[in-house]
Amino acid sequence: MASTTSRLRSRAKPASADSGNDRLDSHVLESLVGYNTRRAFLVIGAVFAERMAAYGLKPVDFSVLSLLAHNPGATSRQLCAKLDILPPNFVNIVAAMDRRGLIERKPHPFDGRAVGLHLTPAGEALVKEAERAVIELEAEASSKLSARERETLIRLLQKIYL
Amino acid sequence: MASTTSRLRSRAKPASADSGNDRLDSHVLESLVGYNTRRAFLVIGAVFAERMAAYGLKPVDFSVLSLLAHNPGATSRQLCAKLDILPPNFVNIVAAMDRRGLIERKPHPFDGRAVGLHLTPAGEALVKEAERAVIELEAEASSKLSARERETLIRLLQKIYL
DNA sequence: TATTGTTATACTCTATAACTATA
DNA sequence: TATAGTTATAGAGTATAACAATA
Numbered sequence: 001m002a003s004t005t006s007r008l009r010s011r012a013k014p015a016s017a018d019s020g021n022d023r024l025d026s027h028v029l030e031s032l033v034g035y036n037t038r039r040a041f042l043v044i045g046a047v048f049a050e051r052m053a054a055y056g057l058k059p060v061d062f063s064v065l066s067l068l069a070h071n072p073g074a075t076s077r078q079l080c081a082k083l084d085i086l087p088p089n090f091v092n093i094v095a096a097m098d099r100r101g102l103i104e105r106k107p108h109p110f111d112g113r114a115v116g117l118h119l120t121p122a123g124e125a126l127v128k129e130a131e132r133a134v135i136e137l138e139a140e141a142s143s144k145l146s147a148r149e150r151e152t153l154i155r156l157l158q159k160i161y162l
Numbered sequence: 163m164a165s166t167t168s169r170l171r172s173r174a175k176p177a178s179a180d181s182g183n184d185r186l187d188s189h190v191l192e193s194l195v196g197y198n199t200r201r202a203f204l205v206i207g208a209v210f211a212e213r214m215a216a217y218g219l220k221p222v223d224f225s226v227l228s229l230l231a232h233n234p235g236a237t238s239r240q241l242c243a244k245l246d247i248l249p250p251n252f253v254n255i256v257a258a259m260d261r262r263g264l265i266e267r268k269p270h271p272f273d274g275r276a277v278g279l280h281l282t283p284a285g286e287a288l289v290k291e292a293e294r295a296v297i298e299l300e301a302e303a304s305s306k307l308s309a310r311e312r313e314t315l316i317r318l319l320q321k322i323y324l
Numbered sequence: 325t326a327t328t329g330t331t332a333t334a335c336t337c338t339a340t341a342a343c344t345a346t347a
Numbered sequence: 348t349a350t351a352g353t354t355a356t357a358g359a360g361t362a363t364a365a366c367a368a369t370a
Contacts, residue, residue, distance in 0.1 A: 026232075039323040059200070
């Protein structure tokens with residue numbers, strides 16, 4: 001999701017034979033939860049990428065850090081299950097945050113195969129800032145919704161995936 | 163999104179030192195529109211992939227076909243703008259559906275650079291079936307929502323991206 | 325000079341198979 | 348025999364630069 005942001009809403013001059021850029025009838029698509037959910041996610045994802053680049057965090061990085069902040073010692077297996085990430089794809093994510101000094105791996109208390117993941121002090125500090133930034137960015141991205149509408153939206157989305 | 167489906171809800175026997183697979187505290191993530199939107203999309207996307215494989219249609223293919231059904235002669239440029247697809251990435255999508263005999267390219271009435279995209283009779287037939295299938299699959303994927311809740315959900319999502 | 329469609333390309337994301345060490 | 352973590356790798360998805368034909 002590199003520069004998705006720059007592609008949104010390009011209101012240029014009505015050049016040539018483009019008989020109405022977005023004057024296409026899309027009533028079927030717009031009646032679908034899947035289509036609308038994806039479109040909304042793309043917008044929020046673009047705002048996220050734009051704002052969180054300052055912290056060097058992609059959505060998955062933020063999710064892992066936030067989860068570790070509230071579940072110290074969680075294992076890769078647990079985080080993968082929670083976030084629907086395949087273990088092989090999780091290895092580099094953890095390794096990168098380890099190299100950045102945000103997390104560290106400690107032996108699991110009673111399972112020699114597993115590794116407990118913990119935030120370092122630097123990780124703790126970053127996740128505090130990051131959570132504030134995300135909450136702020138979310139408020140802006142959903143600024144057309146009232147507080148009550150936003151709660152309703154989240155509740156309805158959770159009825160689909162929970 | 164190949165076999166995302168198979169990874170959902172794997173209720174196996176509680177094996178070893180996994181002290182609670184999904185017993186992780188994720189209250190911060192679950193309070194975010196971005197996180198919930200993505201999770202809901204993943205579920206619906208998995209159902210879509212599972213059901214629409216029979217028609218050989220991915221979400222983007224269906225979107226293009228549905229758009230062409232209601233906007234015959236639309237150009238690649240218009241479809242790219244509507245669906246937020248980059249033109250280079252659209253070339254193969256159109257070419258594949260052309261090879262399948264679902265669409266055909268006709269010269270644009272008054273712009274020699276552009277190409278009008280049209281459904282073939284086979285494309286028309288497929289999109290009719292596909293739209294029925296998607297509407298059915300959507301109803302099941304959002305079966306925990308009442309008709310009114312589903313409308314509300316779509317309305318709120320559109321307030322974010324429209 | 326700008327736009328449509330295109331090629332080539334690269335980077336990210338997601339997926340499977342198979343290995344190791346532990347259980 | 349099964350699980351946690353890992354390696355290697357392949358396939359989508361998504362991005363940019365640059366070109367030809369047309370406006």
